[in-house]
Amino acid sequence: MDNVIDKEKLLLIYNPIAGQELINRMLSDIVISLQERWDVTIRPTLRQEHAEQIAYEESGGYNVVVAAGGDGTIHEVVNGLMRLDRRPVLGILPAGTANDIARTLQIPLDLLEACEFMKQELPQAIDIGRCGTRYFVNFLGVGLISTVSSEIKNETKTYLKHFTYYLKSLQYLQEDHLFRTMIKTETETIEKEAVMVYVAKGMSLAGIELFTENKMNSGYLEVIVVENIGLSEIVSVMSSYLRREPFQHKAISRHKASSLTLECNPAQIIDTDGEENGKTPVDIKLLVGALHVIGRI
Structure with a gap:
């Protein structure tokens, strides 16, 4: 019997209204692409600060947590992850207007290209700023x-x-x-x-x-x-x-x-x-x- 290698688990936290609802329209293609490497769970945000809540409360057991949206969504996910003792790797699918964080990390601004980028690149350690109790x-x-x-x-x-x-x-x-x-x-x-x-x-x-x-x-x-x-x-x-x-x-x-x-x-x-x-x-x-x-x- 062939050995079956379990895929790592990925939690996709996405803002359904980001990029004039671009992620919503492309969600199926995004998930299909990511499933080539990971076992994918998707969670849409429903309100402000919801991405942070999901990242903090539901990231346990996942190897990668992806923030799909603009810089505000990434900011929320990072603040949720930074409250954890064990932090999964962060992935980014940029779908905002400025996408400043993705630009600095040289992540493609095209969503499907960003999926391919995530599958090929290795995680890198980055510095995080702390402002009081926020990041x-x-x-x-x-x-x-x-x-x-x-x-x-x-x-x-x-x-x-x-x-x-x-x-x-x-x-x-x-x-x-x-x-x-x-x-x-x-x-x-x-x-x-x-x-x-x-x-x-x-x-x-x-x-x-x-x-x-x-x-x-x-x-x-x-x-x-x-x-x-x-x-x-x-x-x-x-x-x-x-x-x-x-x-x-x-x-x-x-x-x-x-x-x-x-x-x-x-x-x-x-x-x-x-x-x-x-x-x-x-x-x-x-x-x-x-x-x-x-x-x-």
Whole structure:
């Protein structure tokens, strides 16, 4: 009698409305593809934070847990997995608008190509950021990033989101949104008047690869402080981006840290991976190699 090798088990957590319901339309093809390697169980999300609940409560016994949706769905699944003592490998099927996390991990943006990618690639250990009791994969931000993301989320989920993001950013910078920030790292204290503080792990923001040198296993967080900046400065920075040059501007300072305390006056809303997550002050720490994900580093 031939030996039968049991397949590893995969839990597919998917957002049925992501990508204008793209996953719903392609679900059968996705499952057929994944079943070539894994024993697949599917679980749709029914409400906000449901992906996190499923990941935390139902991941036991699975070798791989796949987050299928946008960055918000991935963020929820990661927060569920990080609460576990034994964490299965994370897989990603990108179906959002920006797909920043997938871009950093070089995961194909086509869903069926992403399935093939998952079947061929080996899991890699990545660093995870911890913000209080919550976790983030791509970034944490306050100021411009959190305000603009919140307004856009309330207005649109269409493919105009990229363009809307930049329009909202320009509008924000023309108004008075300065706040005082104090950042304490292991090696320095930074005190500035700022419009944004951005703590980066990934290389992509709003679908554009701004920080191409960032790696998910770098062992550090990049802390970017943006002081008061006008339209001419934005043009200068974007010109640097188009020329693939590093951002260099007197109003933008960059620092590296593995842990920091972030304080703001007045207190600022915290955005982690595009999701609102309380207000400052907050302690931030990098957890090195805390999660394994199928991707390229």
